[in-house]
Amino acid sequence: MVSTTLFSVYKGNGGLRIIATQFESATGTTTMTQDEMKQAVAQAAVDHIKGRLESDSIIGVGTGSTANCFIDALAAIKNSFAGAVASSEATAERLRGHGIEVFDLNSVSEMEFYIDGADEFDPHLNLIKGGGGALTREKIVAAVAKEFVCIVDQSKQVDLLGAFPLPVEVIPMARSHVGRQLAALGGQPVYREGFVTDNGNVILDLQDLEILDPKALEAQLNNIVGVVTNGLFARRGADIILMGTPDGVQTLRHA
Numbered sequence: 001m002v003s004t005t006l007f008s009v010y011k012g013n014g015g016l017r018i019i020a021t022q023f024e025s026a027t028g029t030t031t032m033t034q035d036e037m038k039q040a041v042a043q044a045a046v047d048h049i050k051g052r053l054e055s056d057s058i059i060g061v062g063t064g065s066t067a068n069c070f071i072d073a074l075a076a077i078k079n080s081f082a083g084a085v086a087s088s089e090a091t092a093e094r095l096r097g098h099g100i101e102v103f104d105l106n107s108v109s110e111m112e113f114y115i116d117g118a119d120e121f122d123p124h125l126n127l128i129k130g131g132g133g134a135l136t137r138e139k140i141v142a143a144v145a146k147e148f149v150c151i152v153d154q155s156k157q158v159d160l161l162g163a164f165p166l167p168v169e170v171i172p173m174a175r176s177h178v179g180r181q182l183a184a185l186g187g188q189p190v191y192r193e194g195f196v197t198d199n200g201n202v203i204l205d206l207q208d209l210e211i212l213d214p215k216a217l218e219a220q221l222n223n224i225v226g227v228v229t230n231g232l233f234a235r236r237g238a239d240i241i242l243m244g245t246p247d248g249v250q251t252l253r254h255a
Ligand SMILES: O=C[C@H](O)[C@H](O)[C@H](O)COP(=O)(O)O
Pocket: 062, 063, 064, 065, 066, 067, 116, 117, 118, 119, 128, 129, 130, 131, 132, 133, 134, 135, 138
């Protein structure tokens, strides 16, 4: 078994600080598939929280393939906390499948951690989320948690958000109206046909945007009548990002 920890720090350069890179392998080689990177960050997230859990702790859990890896890893320590709040029906089902109790958010007054993936993140830890359509409940659960731990593989890292189409959840009867408003912003709204969110709404994916000011755009989109929420997580972005790379898991924080 080869175990390596590389420490590197840079500050004031894009707002990001790399705390550590950790890698362990049986062979010493650094080849990892994307799935293995997701599993590695999922385990790193469990390691990050497990020492700080109490028997009455409730954990917020996101949605998607990386969050699924986290749920599977979390199952190993399920007796060390009370349960979880799920950001989607799919996540609730997976949690229950592992014997982890799922709580209604309205019955939870305090939550230490929210753990979830992302579709893109930038050097300021702003995110695009909602590729799986769970953005609204994700944003609500993230808002309650004290620390948002985002788990990603390195394919999600960008300098500027917007290459990934920005999901906007919309009340069905407002779809055309919102679409026109989004087009006026310079993007190309594409209706996610056949998809209905857990909240009974539809998604417009906003393509061809260069998002220069994520916080401003997040607020601007929320102000369009008929928009429920949008997939920019900038006003409440990640507090820490665990990023899987072929060379190990990097921990990224604000400088
Ligand atoms: O609605 C889906 C969520 O925002 C996911 O966190 C996001 O799409 C990333 O998913 P994955 O881990 O499957 O890439």
